[in-house]
Amino acid sequence: MSLLGGSRGGHRALLVGLGLYAVMTAWLLRLPCRVPGWGAAETLPALCATEIATEIAPGAADGAGGFFTGGPAGDQPALVGMITTVVGWLAARLSALSGADAERGVLADLSVLLLALVWIGTVAVVSALSGRRGADAFVLALAPVAVLVGFGTWDLGAVLLMMLALLFHVRGSPVPAGILLGLAASVALFPLVVLVAVLLLAVRYRQFRDFAVVLAGTVLTWALVNGPFLLTARDRWARQLGTPWDGPVEGSSPWGVWARVEQARTGAAPDPAGAGQWALLALVLGFVAVLVLTLLTRQEPSVVQIVFLLLAVLVLSGPGYSLVHALWLAPLVVLSRRNWLEFAAWQLVEVLWWTTLVLPEPTWPVLPGLGLLGWDAQDLLAAVRVLLLVLLVVAVAVDVLRGGQARRIGISEPG
Secondary structure: OOOOOOOHHHHHHHHHHHHHHHHHHHHHHOHHHOOOOOOHHHHOHHHHOOOOOOOOOOOHHHOOOOOOOOOOOOOOOHHHHHHHHHHHHHHHHHHHHHOOOOOOHHHHOHHHHHHHHHHHHHHHHHHHHOOOOOHHHHHHHOOHHHHHHHHHOOHHHHHHHHHHHHHHHHOOOHHHHHHHHHHHHOOOOOOHHHHHHHHHHHHHHOOOHHHHHHHHHHHHHHHHHHHHHHHHOHHHHHHHOOOOOOOOOOOOOHHHHHHHHHHHHHOOOOOOOOOOHHHHHHHHHHHHHHHHHHHHOOOOOOHHHHHHHHHHHHHHHOOOOOHHHHHHHHHHHHHHHOOHHHHHHHHHHHHHHHHHHHOOHHHOOOOOOHHHHOOOHHHHHHHHHHHHHHHHHHHHHHHHHHOOOOOOOOOOOOO
16 A cells, blocks of 8 residues: 555655655745845855756857767766756757747756756655655655755756666666666766675675676766767866865865864864875775675665665765765665654754855854864764764664665565
8 A cells, every 4th residue: 555545646646746845945945046136145155056057058059069078168077068058058949939038037947947857756766666665755855955955966867867777776677777877977976886786796696797787888878978078078077077085175074073073182273185095995994894794694685775885985985075965865865774763863964054054154053062172063063964874874784784674675565
């Protein structure tokens, strides 16, 4: 029986409605940025900076320049550049035909509308992976992190492609899984953890055929998408291929939290340099731990659980833990843990963290006791965010050992 006790059609309709509710909430949240004279862009720059607009290159109505060179501005990953070029061309053509201003109104929001459809698709994929446990998709549809950052980043498209790849792999279709992974990796490198998870399971069962098929599909698709960009604009393409360890340590990362703890203990200023070898060592040790867990557990682990553990290790070992990372993790957390209270607590902390990023510092509450450490509300929330993610990792690892929670992901359970 479905969650609503009614038809599957009504169940899907409600999921679509909740997805649209998230989109509308995100739009209303940023409404001050769109009203002339309110000055929201000056008073709340972090809020308005998350707006994503349709990019229209000069002469876009007559051609699709930028399709193979990183979009209209040449600064986007290959697949994103293709999408924004097509969307910009469509907006330019519609504005030319209708006489409307492509920089205002619906035409300027074509990218956001496309991302809204992507979000609804992501919720639908989680629903399919949940089997008859429809509550998982409902929890994800209401996730605040999607409202806060989901419709301001093209990473959401890669999240959908990654989840689709997992769905096809679980359903025993390695060819489309590999193709979707290749497309997802053309936006960001995070989806490649799915490939690593499939490899770990192949090692466990000593069956490498599916992994070889998924790997071949991923490599060929990625080469087809990125090949023209690589040949025509190698330098710009290389700038899109940043590793998770590039750049200085951010305060949101475990390294930044540890630096503040050490500063409170010793009085020494945090080192702004990158995590470097320590981050790489943490990544390797984390991946080895997941490998050992996958091989030693008696119960059959779910590929979704393994992907979550690998992605969480990748995020925790990197120099930053942003809200976009939380967006990547959200569908995996929902499927791996299936615990509403844990998910709600995690999302509440993410909302509070986002609030400190958006609101000016004088508006933050002064918490008693933190002054002695030299911390403010944002420092405390950064530490809590990292702690909650670590606890989720531990909880999923215990579930893998016990064979619990997510062992039947993607398999229809009896009613």
